[in-house]
Amino acid sequence: MFKLRSLVTALALVGSISVASAWEALPTQALEPSDNPSTAEKIELGKMLYHDPRLSSTGTVSCASCHNTTLGGEDNRPNSMGVNGQTGGRSAPTVWNAAFNKVQFWDGRAATLEAQAAGPVTNPIEMGMKSWDDVVVRLKGIAGYQAAFETVYGKDSISKDNATKAIAAYERTLITPNSPYDKYVGGDKSALSAQQVRGMEKVAELGCTSCHSGAAFNGAGTFQKFPMTADSYLEAKYHFTKDKGVAEVSKKAEDEHFFKVPTLRNIAVTAPYFHNGSVATLDEAVKVMAKVQLNKDLSKDETADIVAFLNGLTGEFPKQHMPKLPETAGKTVN
Amino acid sequence: MFKLRSLVTALALVGSISVASAWEALPTQALEPSDNPSTAEKIELGKMLYHDPRLSSTGTVSCASCHNTTLGGEDNRPNSMGVNGQTGGRSAPTVWNAAFNKVQFWDGRAATLEAQAAGPVTNPIEMGMKSWDDVVVRLKGIAGYQAAFETVYGKDSISKDNATKAIAAYERTLITPNSPYDKYVGGDKSALSAQQVRGMEKVAELGCTSCHSGAAFNGAGTFQKFPMTADSYLEAKYHFTKDKGVAEVSKKAEDEHFFKVPTLRNIAVTAPYFHNGSVATLDEAVKVMAKVQLNKDLSKDETADIVAFLNGLTGEFPKQHMPKLPETAGKTVN
Numbered sequence: 314m315f316k317l318r319s320l321v322t323a324l325a326l327v328g329s330i331s332v333a334s335a336w337e338a339l340p341t342q343a344l345e346p347s348d349n350p351s352t353a354e355k356i357e358l359g360k361m362l363y364h365d366p367r368l369s370s371t372g373t374v375s376c377a378s379c380h381n382t383t384l385g386g387e388d389n390r391p392n393s394m395g396v397n398g399q400t401g402g403r404s405a406p407t408v409w410n411a412a413f414n415k416v417q418f419w420d421g422r423a424a425t426l427e428a429q430a431a432g433p434v435t436n437p438i439e440m441g442m443k444s445w446d447d448v449v450v451r452l453k454g455i456a457g458y459q460a461a462f463e464t465v466y467g468k469d470s471i472s473k474d475n476a477t478k479a480i481a482a483y484e485r486t487l488i489t490p491n492s493p494y495d496k497y498v499g500g501d502k503s504a505l506s507a508q509q510v511r512g513m514e515k516v517a518e519l520g521c522t523s524c525h526s527g528a529a530f531n532g533a534g535t536f537q538k539f540p541m542t543a544d545s546y547l548e549a550k551y552h553f554t555k556d557k558g559v560a561e562v563s564k565k566a567e568d569e570h571f572f573k574v575p576t577l578r579n580i581a582v583t584a585p586y587f588h589n590g591s592v593a594t595l596d597e598a599v600k601v602m603a604k605v606q607l608n609k610d611l612s613k614d615e616t617a618d619i620v621a622f623l624n625g626l627t628g629e630f631p632k633q634h635m636p637k638l639p640e641t642a643g644k645t646v647n
Numbered sequence: 648m649f650k651l652r653s654l655v656t657a658l659a660l661v662g663s664i665s666v667a668s669a670w671e672a673l674p675t676q677a678l679e680p681s682d683n684p685s686t687a688e689k690i691e692l693g694k695m696l697y698h699d700p701r702l703s704s705t706g707t708v709s710c711a712s713c714h715n716t717t718l719g720g721e722d723n724r725p726n727s728m729g730v731n732g733q734t735g736g737r738s739a740p741t742v743w744n745a746a747f748n749k750v751q752f753w754d755g756r757a758a759t760l761e762a763q764a765a766g767p768v769t770n771p772i773e774m775g776m777k778s779w780d781d782v783v784v785r786l787k788g789i790a791g792y793q794a795a796f797e798t799v800y801g802k803d804s805i806s807k808d809n810a811t812k813a814i815a816a817y818e819r820t821l822i823t824p825n826s827p828y829d830k831y832v833g834g835d836k837s838a839l840s841a842q843q844v845r846g847m848e849k850v851a852e853l854g855c856t857s858c859h860s861g862a863a864f865n866g867a868g869t870f871q872k873f874p875m876t877a878d879s880y881l882e883a884k885y886h887f888t889k890d891k892g893v894a895e896v897s898k899k900a901e902d903e904h905f906f907k908v909p910t911l912r913n914i915a916v917t918a919p920y921f922h923n924g925s926v927a928t929l930d931e932a933v934k935v936m937a938k939v940q941l942n943k944d945l946s947k948d949e950t951a952d953i954v955a956f957l958n959g960l961t962g963e964f965p966k967q968h969m970p971k972l973p974e975t976a977g978k979t980v981n
Contacts, residue, residue: 364717373728378707383698383972389980394707398732582974595977620977627974635967638717640916643929643954646723 336513337528338495339578339628343412343485349427351482355465359483361636362476367455368434368448370441371396372646376433376480380408382487382633385582391590395433396441402556404590409630410578412485413527415534419588420559421573426481431473445473452476457639489579489628497625505625512622515615519607524574530626532574539572539588540605547601551591558588581624595620670847671862672829673912673962677746677819683761685816689799693817695970696810701789702768702782704775705730706980710767710814714742716821716967719916725924729767730775736890738924743964744912746819747861749868753922754893755907760815765807779807786810791973823913823962831959839959846956849949853941858908864960866908873906873922874939881935885925892922915958929954 345351362368363382366375379393380386386407387393392400403419411417417429433439434448442448452458452471462470465479494513496504505513516522527533540553548554559568572588585591586598599619603609611619679685696702697716700709713727714720720741721727726734737753745751751763767773768782776782786792786805796804799813828847830838839847850856861867874887882888893902906922919925920932933953937943945953 366712366715367723371728371732372722372724373712378700381700381972383970385974388700388706389975390706391979394705394731396732397728398705398730581977584975584977585979590979593979624977630971632971633969635969636717637964637966638715640719640961641723641918643915643918643958645725645919645924645927 335526336494336498338498339410339488339490339492339528340413341488341490343488345482345485346425346427349478349481351485352465354461355479355482356486357483357636358461358465359479359481360633361458361461361638362480363483364636365638367451367638367641367646368440368442369396370443374440376408376430379405379433379439382408385409385579386411386487387583389584391585393439395436395439399438401438403588404585406575407579407583408484409487409489409628410529410576412488413529414531414573414576416573419572419575420562421534421536422559422562426484427474427477430477430480430484448476449473454644455639455641461639486631489630492578492628493625494622495628506621508618508621509625510622512618512620513625515618516622519603519609521602521607521619524606525577530577535574536571537574537606538570540570542605542608544605547605551587551601552589553587553591553605556588577623577626579627581620581627595623599623669860670832672832673744673822673824673826673862674747675822675824677822679816679819680759680761683812683815685819686799688795689813689816690820691817691970692795692799693813693815694967695792695795695972696814697817698970699972701785701972701975701980702774702776703730704777708774710742710764713739713767713773716742719743719913720745720821721917723918725919727773729770729773733772735772737922738919740909741913741917742818743821743823743962744863744910746822747863748865748907748910750907753906753909754896755868755870756893756896760818761808761811764811764814764818782810783807788978789973789975795973820965823964826912826962827959828956829962840955842952842955843959844956846952846954847959849952850956853937853943855936855941855953858940859911864911869908870905871908871940872904874904876939876942878939881939885921885935886923887921887925887939890922911957911960913961915954915961929957933957 363376366373366378368375374396379388379395381388386409387405391404392402393405394400406419411426411429417423417426418432423429423432431445435442435444449471452462458471462475466475493504493509497510522530524532524535524537536559539558540547554570557569559571560566581595584595585593586595587601592598592601596616599616600611603611697710700707700712702709708730711717713722713729715722720743721739725738726736727739728734740753745760745763751757751760752766757763757766765779769776769778783805786796792805796809800809827838827843831844856864858866858869858871870893873892874881888904891903893905894900915929918929919927920929921935926932926935930950933950934945937945
C-alpha cells in the first residue's frame, strides 16, 4: 500500500504531482455518532421514514424519490423533481455510502447525516412541508408511527430530532462494498482488467486522487474549487459557474465555486454528473474534469481507461426488504 | 354459508332487500390467464418495472408512485400526481387485490391487469411517455433489463406486451389475506368484535353487499350508477356527478355516472374515497353511500358499527423484498 497523499492546496493541484495514492477498500460499516447509536428498530423506523411520501406536503415525494435506494441512490436526472413538479439547480448526490462523507450537500452545509435529513423535508421546492412541527403533527396522526417511535425512543417521542436520527441510522446501512476495485485492493488481482488497472494508475498519475482520496474517493470532507480553470467552451456548454457553491451559503467571496468533493463510488450508475447535472455521460465527465481541474486534454485511450476503472467502483448493493409503512387510517394524507 | 345473492338491477337496490349475503374469505391466489402464466422470474421482472420511475417521461413517477406497495396500494390523495406535478380528476384505486377485479379503472375500460398496466405509462398527466415505442427504446438502453427480459421471454424480447404481462404477473401476487373478517369467516368467531359483527349484519341488511358482493366485495366486475339518488347538499359538497364515469369512454347516455364497483378490501387504509377522492373519512363515506345509493340516513351507531366492520377488512400485507433496478449506466435517464 502506498502512503496517503496529504492534502494539497488548490493551486498545487493544477501542477503535475506524481505521489501515488493510497488504495483503500470501502469499510463495510460506518461509524455511529455517540448520540445516535444504531439499533435494528431505529434502522427499520428510519427506513420507513426514508421511503414515506407523507413527509412531503403533497404526499408524493419521499427521500427515496430523489435518492432512490432501488437504483444508484439518486434519480439519474440533472436536477431532482420535488413537490408539484418543481426543480432546483443541483443534482441529487447518491445516498449510497453518504455515511462516509464528512459533510453533506454539494455545499457541505450539513455536518452530519442527521442534519442533512432535516433539510429537504421543509425545502419548498423539494418536499415542501411548511415546518417540522407540521411533519410531527402528521406523523403523530399515524398510529403505527406512534408505536414505532415508542419502541425506539420511548413514549410520545415523535420529534424532528428523533425522526432525523432514525433516517441517519438507516442511511448508515446503505454501503456498497465488494466492487471490483475493492476486490482488487483486497488481493484479487483478476478483479480488474488490464485496462481498468491502467485507468487506476492514470487516475493517480493525473492527480484525480489528490481530491478524490480515501476509501470513498471523496477527500474525507474536503472542499475544492470547481471549475479550477476557466474554459470558455465548456462554460458556455455546461454553465458550471452559475452556481457559487459554498458561497451561496457563506456569502464569502473566497468560497465562490467551492464544492464538497463528491464520492466516485458507483459513479458509473449515477449519471448525470457535476453539481448541476449538466454532463450526461461518464466519458464526457472525465474529459471535463481533466480539462477544468487539471488543465489536461486526455486522449481517447486515456479517457476510456479511466472510465473503465471508474466502472470498477460500482459496489454490491445490499438486498433489502421493502418497508411496510404504517397506514393513514380512514383519512386523507393532508 | 348463505347463497350468493344474484345480481339485481340498479333500481331494485334502492328498495330494502333482506336476502343475506354470502360471506367469503379472500382467495390467497389469483387465477392466471392462459396466455400469461406466472413464473418467479416474470414476477420479479414485473416488480422491477412496477417500481421503476424510468417508465415515466421525467423519470420520477412509477406505477408504485400512485399505487404504493409500501402503503395501502394507493396514495391517500384525492387525485394522484403524475409527471411535472399534474393531477387528474380521479382517485387512484388500490393495487392490492386488483387481481380479483373483473375489470380495471374506475370506468372499467380495461378488461385485464395486462391492459390496465399499459394505460398510465402513456397518459400525458400520469407517466407521460409519448408512446410505448419510446418506453421500449428506453428499456432496451438498460443492459439489466435486456438480461431480465431474456431470462423470462427469450432473446430481444423487450416489448409493450411482455412488459405489461410481467407487471400483471407481479400484481397477481399483491393479495392481502387473513383480515379479521377472513378469520371470522374461516371459523374464528373471536376475530371480529360484537360491534364489527353488528356492522357486518347491517351491511347485508342495508343492501351494501348487493353491489359489494363476493370475496373482494367488488361485485365481480359489475358496474353501478353513482350517485343513484340526487342529494343536492352532498352534490354541492362533493361534486360526484361532474365525472360521467363509463360514459366518458362510451359516450352513451345510458352509461352516465356508472362506475366499476370498487373493492371494500383494505378500505380503512385507502382514504380518501369515491372516484373523485372527495370524501376524506370512512365515517363520512359510509353515510354518503347509505344516503345516495340506498336513500337511508344512518344513525351514529349504525355508522360506527359499519366502520368497525370495514376496519375488519384490512388484510395482511405480504412481506416483500425491495427490487434492485438495473442501472442506467453512465448516462442520464432521458
